[in-house]
Amino acid sequence: IKYLLLYLCISLAEGTISQIRSPEELFSSLKAGDTKVKSNSFLKTCLSRHEDTTELVCAFIERDATLQGLDPVEYLDTFIPDTRDTYIKYPYCSWRYQYSQLSSESSAWNVAFPDQNSVYQAMLVYFNPHDEFVLNGPRLPYVRYFSLQTYDNMAASIDSVRDYQVRTEYMSDSNVYANSTAGEARDPNGAFDVRITAHGGRYDDNGFINELAALPLKKKSGFFFLFLRFYDPEPFPESSDSFKNKMGPIMDSCYGKSLSQAESMEQAKKWGWVCPPALKRTNYNGGLMQTLPYCVHGRDDNFKEYDQGKTPGKECMYEPNSSDNMFLPPNSKMDGEFRNKDATYLYGCVEQIGMEGVKEEGNLGAGRVRGNKKGGRTTEDVNKSLWARLSGSLPSTTTSLYTSPYVGDPTSYDVRYISISSINRSPPSAVFKTFMDEEILRHNLEAGKTGEDGEVDRRYVIWFGPDEDSLPEVAKLEGAMFMPWSREVSEDPDSGEVTYGELSPYPGILYREILSQTQVLGLDADYTQGVSDILRDSCWQEGLLEEGKWEKFGEEEEEEGEVEVEEEEGSSRDLWDDCDERMCCGNSPPQCCRGKSHIMATMRQHYPSVNYFTVDLEGRMEEVGEEG
Numbered sequence: 001i002k003y004l005l006l007y008l009c010i011s012l013a014e015g016t017i018s019q020i021r022s023p024e025e026l027f028s029s030l031k032a033g034d035t036k037v038k039s040n041s042f043l044k045t046c047l048s049r050h051e052d053t054t055e056l057v058c059a060f061i062e063r064d065a066t067l068q069g070l071d072p073v074e075y076l077d078t079f080i081p082d083t084r085d086t087y088i089k090y091p092y093c094s095w096r097y098q099y100s101q102l103s104s105e106s107s108a109w110n111v112a113f114p115d116q117n118s119v120y121q122a123m124l125v126y127f128n129p130h131d132e133f134v135l136n137g138p139r140l141p142y143v144r145y146f147s148l149q150t151y152d153n154m155a156a157s158i159d160s161v162r163d164y165q166v167r168t169e170y171m172s173d174s175n176v177y178a179n180s181t182a183g184e185a186r187d188p189n190g191a192f193d194v195r196i197t198a199h200g201g202r203y204d205d206n207g208f209i210n211e212l213a214a215l216p217l218k219k220k221s222g223f224f225f226l227f228l229r230f231y232d233p234e235p236f237p238e239s240s241d242s243f244k245n246k247m248g249p250i251m252d253s254c255y256g257k258s259l260s261q262a263e264s265m266e267q268a269k270k271w272g273w274v275c276p277p278a279l280k281r282t283n284y285n286g287g288l289m290q291t292l293p294y295c296v297h298g299r300d301d302n303f304k305e306y307d308q309g310k311t312p313g314k315e316c317m318y319e320p321n322s323s324d325n326m327f328l329p330p331n332s333k334m335d336g337e338f339r340n341k342d343a344t345y346l347y348g349c350v351e352q353i354g355m356e357g358v359k360e361e362g363n364l365g366a367g368r369v370r371g372n373k374k375g376g377r378t379t380e381d382v383n384k385s386l387w388a389r390l391s392g393s394l395p396s397t398t399t400s401l402y403t404s405p406y407v408g409d410p411t412s413y414d415v416r417y418i419s420i421s422s423i424n425r426s427p428p429s430a431v432f433k434t435f436m437d438e439e440i441l442r443h444n445l446e447a448g449k450t451g452e453d454g455e456v457d458r459r460y461v462i463w464f465g466p467d468e469d470s471l472p473e474v475a476k477l478e479g480a481m482f483m484p485w486s487r488e489v490s491e492d493p494d495s496g497e498v499t500y501g502e503l504s505p506y507p508g509i510l511y512r513e514i515l516s517q518t519q520v521l522g523l524d525a526d527y528t529q530g531v532s533d534i535l536r537d538s539c540w541q542e543g544l545l546e547e548g549k550w551e552k553f554g555e556e557e558e559e560e561g562e563v564e565v566e567e568e569e570g571s572s573r574d575l576w577d578d579c580d581e582r583m584c585c586g587n588s589p590p591q592c593c594r595g596k597s598h599i600m601a602t603m604r605q606h607y608p609s610v611n612y613f614t615v616d617l618e619g620r621m622e623e624v625g626e627e628g
Helices: 003-013 023-032 041-049 055-067 072-079 180-184 242-245 263-269 436-444 472-479 515-524 596-606
Strands: 097-100 118-127 131-137 143-152 158-160 192-199 212-213 222-232 278-284 290-293 343-349 385-393 415-424 431-436 459-465 481-484 487-491 498-503 509-518 540-542 550-552 609-614 621-624
Touching: 041 055, 041 072, 055 072, 072 278, 072 487, 118 131, 143 212, 158 212, 222 263, 385 596, 415 436, 415 481, 431 436, 431 481, 436 459, 436 540
Parallel strands: 192 212, 459 481
Antiparallel strands: 097 118, 118 222, 131 192, 131 278, 143 158, 143 222, 278 290, 343 509, 385 459, 385 609, 415 431, 415 509, 487 498, 540 550, 609 621
């Protein structure tokens, strides 16, 4: 992700590169001195200017300069001159970068499988010795989920604050994310500030102050990234009820006076219907106090076309198109580049039948595929289309701060947010279509799928395929939802019209959960069937403690959380699909812990089961990939 972001930033700045390469190719080009990246004069200058500048930091600085119409080297000179002991005031304005998927799947920042109901607000900041930043917001946002997270100059996670952990200011309104009574009363969210210090812990003795660490423990200064993530903004109340009045008007001054009312409202939604939090820099050594203005221009990037048919970089645990091939990616419990620590995923690999080499063969028409996996044509596969049936049962979720079950009461639901996406596994790992839990339940309600108690049936069936017009009859009979396989996407730079091209050769299925009960309540959670429960953070074993909880085991004898399990004599354990669940913990669990057998045993009816089929022109259906 880090190198994709680097390459994308430089490409957008130069305006000359129309294709993006795989992470492996990009990494090789950086090391080998590729003329489009490594020999970039600004990159060389930036890397040599300061010990804490990295390729990623330089890419963000260059993009910042380009958005303002400035020469990047001259811009760099304004805050990092040749003298190394200079106090660095960067950035000059706050929240330069906005990565939003709310409007279109053709977003330039549709990389690394973003949820289509998400918005990322971000900035790059330099932390000097004795610095402290205060992030002050007039109100907490009105969204289903938000978090603040910091990352170092290599995009590794440093610290995070979740929405329900934020303490509102004294004499202010409540934090509705942590107070279901306030949600039931439709109280507004309160004001807040977050202190960003070098390593956190400065205000540990003061329970009313929110604190976020900016740097790794051994560093006293350096660049860090600040991300503010939003998921699923609340609908703006159209009626003139007290809640709308308490929210206050959406003012142009929050987002830039040059915006129209419609543009201002669009920005307001991307900020959760509140003004952006202001950032103030203080230095206790020199007495500096500086409030950074809001970056009002050049925040959303235009769409760029990529080569969307490259061989995927992410390894598949099971063969593409094999039944029940949803697995836990290796980094689901690890820190990665710009990783959201609150999100967990299951991933299924798909390959269109005979689509390798399709770019040389030309357009295949309306979603039909032909040929074998090596690109050659076979009589058997001619004019067959690939379909997948995904089914499962949604855990209970909340959908709002102000309707039951309330976000502020995590004991009343199992998971905060769930979504299912159709993805393109090729770099840059784009999302083509997403259904969130609320949309799935709305479909079931409209289809009359309710129980005897009137509750909406939480079981779902989603058919993935080339187009809805050719939806198999069996899918229509069971009232299934339709999700399209990913296609290549382009956008006319003048009209903004989006065009959909050929099917992507390497599609996939992504199941996403954010904040299950275990992530919020720990050992007090009643629900333990979430994706986050597949691998426990620490290695524990059931014990007979007085508390009736758990006790650690095996950590002195084994390293990195792996525990040797003694088998009975004569037994033959398949460590790919059969695990002793005690081993599924820590940072280095065995491979079997990511496999479907252990996942099914953990998630039970909530596991997203998938089967694959081919359908010919006469509608004859045949199941494929029965063995994983």
